[in-house]
Amino acid sequence: MADITAPAYRIIPIVPKLKPGAMEGKGPFVASDKINEAIGFPGQLVEDWHDKAIAKMGDLLSKYRSLKVYMDACVHCGACSDKCHYFIGTQDPKNMPVARQDLMRSVYRRYFTLPGKFFPKLVGARDLTREVLDEWYNYFNQCSECRRCSVFCPYGIDTAEVTMAAREILDSVGYGQKYSNEIIGKVHKIGNNLGLPGPALRDTLEGLEEDVKDATGIDVKFPMDVKGAEVLLITPSADFFAEPHIDSLIGYAKVFHATGTSWTLSSMSSEAGNFGMFIGNYEQLRTIAMRIRQAALELGVKRIVVGECGHAWRVAYSFWNTLNGVGDGADADDKFAQMLQKQLDHRYKQPMHICEFTWDAIQAGELSFDRSLNDKHVITFHDSCNVARGSRMGDFAGGQFEIPRNIIKACANNFVEMDPRTTREQTFCCGGGGGLLTDDLLDVRVKGALPRMEVLQQVKDEQGVNFMATICAICKAQFTKVLPIYGFDRKMVGGVHQLVSNAIILGEDK
Amino acid sequence: MASIVFAILFYLATLLFVVGVLYRINIYARTPAPLKIPTTPAPTTKGGVVLRMTREVLFFESLFKANLWTWAAGWLFHAGLALVTLRHLRYFTEPVWGWVAFIQPFGIYAGIAMLLGLCGLWARRLFVERIRYISTPSDHLMLVLLIGIAATGLLMKFVAHTDVIAVKGFFIGLMHFDILHFPTDLLLVVHLSLVVLLLVVFPFSKLLHAPGVFFSPTRNQTDNPREKRHLSAWAAKLEAEK
Numbered sequence: 094m095a096d097i098t099a100p101a102y103r104i105i106p107i108v109p110k111l112k113p114g115a116m117e118g119k120g121p122f123v124a125s126d127k128i129n130e131a132i133g134f135p136g137q138l139v140e141d142w143h144d145k146a147i148a149k150m151g152d153l154l155s156k157y158r159s160l161k162v163y164m165d166a167c168v169h170c171g172a173c174s175d176k177c178h179y180f181i182g183t184q185d186p187k188n189m190p191v192a193r194q195d196l197m198r199s200v201y202r203r204y205f206t207l208p209g210k211f212f213p214k215l216v217g218a219r220d221l222t223r224e225v226l227d228e229w230y231n232y233f234n235q236c237s238e239c240r241r242c243s244v245f246c247p248y249g250i251d252t253a254e255v256t257m258a259a260r261e262i263l264d265s266v267g268y269g270q271k272y273s274n275e276i277i278g279k280v281h282k283i284g285n286n287l288g289l290p291g292p293a294l295r296d297t298l299e300g301l302e303e304d305v306k307d308a309t310g311i312d313v314k315f316p317m318d319v320k321g322a323e324v325l326l327i328t329p330s331a332d333f334f335a336e337p338h339i340d341s342l343i344g345y346a347k348v349f350h351a352t353g354t355s356w357t358l359s360s361m362s363s364e365a366g367n368f369g370m371f372i373g374n375y376e377q378l379r380t381i382a383m384r385i386r387q388a389a390l391e392l393g394v395k396r397i398v399v400g401e402c403g404h405a406w407r408v409a410y411s412f413w414n415t416l417n418g419v420g421d422g423a424d425a426d427d428k429f430a431q432m433l434q435k436q437l438d439h440r441y442k443q444p445m446h447i448c449e450f451t452w453d454a455i456q457a458g459e460l461s462f463d464r465s466l467n468d469k470h471v472i473t474f475h476d477s478c479n480v481a482r483g484s485r486m487g488d489f490a491g492g493q494f495e496i497p498r499n500i501i502k503a504c505a506n507n508f509v510e511m512d513p514r515t516t517r518e519q520t521f522c523c524g525g526g527g528g529l530l531t532d533d534l535l536d537v538r539v540k541g542a543l544p545r546m547e548v549l550q551q552v553k554d555e556q557g558v559n560f561m562a563t564i565c566a567i568c569k570a571q572f573t574k575v576l577p578i579y580g581f582d583r584k585m586v587g588g589v590h591q592l593v594s595n596a597i598i599l600g601e602d603k
Numbered sequence: 604m605a606s607i608v609f610a611i612l613f614y615l616a617t618l619l620f621v622v623g624v625l626y627r628i629n630i631y632a633r634t635p636a637p638l639k640i641p642t643t644p645a646p647t648t649k650g651g652v653v654l655r656m657t658r659e660v661l662f663f664e665s666l667f668k669a670n671l672w673t674w675a676a677g678w679l680f681h682a683g684l685a686l687v688t689l690r691h692l693r694y695f696t697e698p699v700w701g702w703v704a705f706i707q708p709f710g711i712y713a714g715i716a717m718l719l720g721l722c723g724l725w726a727r728r729l730f731v732e733r734i735r736y737i738s739t740p741s742d743h744l745m746l747v748l749l750i751g752i753a754a755t756g757l758l759m760k761f762v763a764h765t766d767v768i769a770v771k772g773f774f775i776g777l778m779h780f781d782i783l784h785f786p787t788d789l790l791l792v793v794h795l796s797l798v799v800l801l802l803v804v805f806p807f808s809k810l811l812h813a814p815g816v817f818f819s820p821t822r823n824q825t826d827n828p829r830e831k832r833h834l835s836a837w838a839a840k841l842e843a844e845k
Contacts, residue, residue, distance in 0.1 A: 111732055156837060158634040159820045165627070166815030169742050170677065171727065171734035172669035186736045195737065208741070208807050216808075217739035240821075243642045245669035247659070247677075248812055249821035251640065375637065379841060411639045411828045415838065422831035429842045430832050442829055482642055485826055490644035490651075518644060519668075 097536050099579045100182055102547045108175040115185040120231035121533045122271040131278040132377065135267030142266040143221055147204050149265045150197075150258070154205065159254040164201045166248045167194060173242035173252070178521045179235050182540030187232050190242035190252040196229055197259055226268065233259040234270055235537050237527035238371065238404075239478035244518055256527070257373025264372055272531035273368045280381055284363050285330035291360035297333050298358070305343060311599045313343075313350045315358070320392050322357035324349065326447075327365045327385055327409070328400025329566035337587040338569055341401050344590025347597050348451050352459045356398075362388035365405035366566065370412075371528035379416045382408065386417035386433055395438040398445050401588050403477035403565030404526065409444045410484035419444050448564060449486050451593060452496045455503050462596040467505035470560040472592065473552050474498055474508070475545065475572075476520035477565035491517075497564055497589050504596040509556045512548040521545045523563075525571025539575050546579045553581070562589050606785040609795065610777055616802040623806025624814060631818040635835035645826035652825050659822055676723030680749075683717025686710050687756070694771045695778065711760060718753040721746055741808065748797055748804075755794035765791045 126136030173190040202209030202218035209218030238253035298315035369378030414420025423430030524541030572586035690710025776783035
């Protein structure tokens with residue numbers, strides 16, 4: 094920890110020189126027997142890992158068109174080669190998206206294609222040896238599945254899909270990552286990633302009600318397990334206690350209060366995050382998402398709203414309808430989905446992002462702000478990768494960029510943009526996403542933050558930016574940790590609803 | 604003798620190419636895409652997806668965003684190849700279709716553009732450090748193969764003419780399962796041998812990017828997951844088990 098320092102800024106946009114082997118190593122902590130077995134994976138590396146891994150790869154190739162096409166289609170054009178934040182920050186060539194994919198593609202060619210079987214050297218095919226497996230573990234845990242590479246690939250090859258497949262294969266032979274697998278165990282056992290039990294959660298929420306009352310004089314409620322509420326809020330569990338996350342939770346509550354919306358949290362389903370996606374395991378992804386379905390059915394809610402969390406919003410927006418039926422447009426004979434979809438109110442989008450909720454309310458004139466309360470901030474917005482490239486908000490493509498910005502502009506006076514090559518669909522990951530937000534990966538996290546820190550420095554120097562708003566729990570936690578290493582104030586990062594909370598006018602005089 | 608050898612080679616290569624590519628396409632088409640994964644912002648309608656794919660396939664939109672040099676060389680090569688291929692239809696049609704006759708002169712410029720594009724791509728592969736790093740021997744050989752085809756073709760146009768009437772006769776003959784005289788000029792033999800090789804390696808190599816791009820879920824999916832439930836057959840089974 095002590096020897097982890099920030100790399101020097103580049104003169105943008107120089108492509109860094111290669112430093113082969115710069116990030117070689119053992120990778121993050123390996124999951125223990127107990128952690129793996131709790132979620133149905135072999136406790137440790139199985140004897141016949143080679144055959145099992147190849148069989149699993151064949152299985153995934155037959156189940157995922159993305160993987161099959163992406164293994165075949167790459168022409169090594171290099172379009173993606175300078176696009177990954179981990180490559181830019183570490184200069185390790187194996188962190189170039191194409192090279193990361195090739196760690197698997199080389200094995201695919203050897204076992205699943207004729208040229209690789211007959212002329213392995215010619216086409217860069219290799220046997221799956223223990224060294225190769227270790228290399229997978231190391232480098233597939235240096236990818237945050239942020240999809241920036243897929244924006245630039247002429248065939249849309251998404252390294253995230255390859256990383257997910259690799260992690261799924263590793264898990265299937267008992268070579269899982271401690272951080273992600275341990276968290277998945279906690280969701281199943283306790284209901285959220287942080288392992289906060291129901292009573293602790295209730296205490297926290299009551300404390301928040303008192304805090305808000307003290308600060309504003311208004312009785313803003315933080316309800317939990319209220320049957321018959323209109324809205325079920327599913328939010329990342331970091332919102333319940335971590336700084337600056339909790340300020341956004343207060344923001345959501347104030348918006349619900351001001352709009353007169355009856356809402357509730359669920360103690361059983363108190364987590365928006367879904368690390369099943371990070372490890373590429375469909376069953377885990379689905380089982381974790383099923384908790385939301387269960388909570389919605391039990392509480393009888395009409396709407397489901399999701400808090401500020403990047404990958405959670407990707408899972409909610411893009412996958413929930415598939416996984417747990419939260420959405421619209423199920424076939425009439427689709428009993429599983431219809432059961433829930435009949436209960437939901439389809440005048441509203443299902444699920445809905447809290448930013449969509451707030452922006453709708455602003456447009457309907459239901460919220461009013463005193464923008465001057467945010468005047469101490471010069472604000473910029475960091476697009477979170479999974480929201481930017483894996484989801485949408487509103488009715489038009491790109492709403493995920495406009496709506497959070499519109500909210501910021503509605504509740505604050507000073508907003509500036511960072512370099513357009515680093516925002517919107519071209520945004521850089523914070524460096525901590527995809528199951529990498531663990532201290533045993535701090536080195537790669539710090540280096541991966543480099544491209545974002547460079548442009549943040551730029552707007553800080555040139556326009557006096559002192560607040561970077563974002564709508565992702567992982568971004569918030571990652572930046573809180575790495576900002577000081579780059580010489581920024583850790584309090585510089587916060588949520589969009591933190592700004593909403595600062596400026597919203599509650600009570601009779603609104 | 605040469606006639607028989609080339610006739611057999613072309614029949615086999617064409618068969619392999621057609622069967623091989625159809626086999627691959629069949630696999631891509633049958634493999635399910637269980638989740639909605641379009642790279643957003645993505646079109647929200649089918650028509651929008653058609654437009655996105657058209658821009659991607661005709662103009663290499665994503666590559667344009669990524670790197671102008673690679674885009675320029677790549678687009679020059681592919682556009683040149685397309686025109687040159689169409690120009691070659693004159694060897695397979697009698698009488699030659701009007702529009703094929705019309706593009707003949709442009710096809711020659713296209714051949715030069717194609718060669719320039721290929722050389723540009725190879726230069727990048729040789730001299731740009733990170734692209735050299737990711738290149739396998741087959742990546743280089745593929746470019747050599749295509750450069751060979753383009754160069755021999757251009758040489759026959761500008762330096763040593765071959766008997767194109769006989770060439771045309773030979774191919775029209777093949778189309779009617781009739782093996783006619785094949786002119787054994789060195790350039791022609793090399794040119795056509797390389798084309799045979801290209802047809803053979805196509806279904807087994809990265810050249811599958813051509814059919815592959817149409818099946819890429821990040822590009823061909825509509826961004827409407829909230830509006831329409833998307834469920835693959837194997838995922839639906841998990842619901843039945845419950």
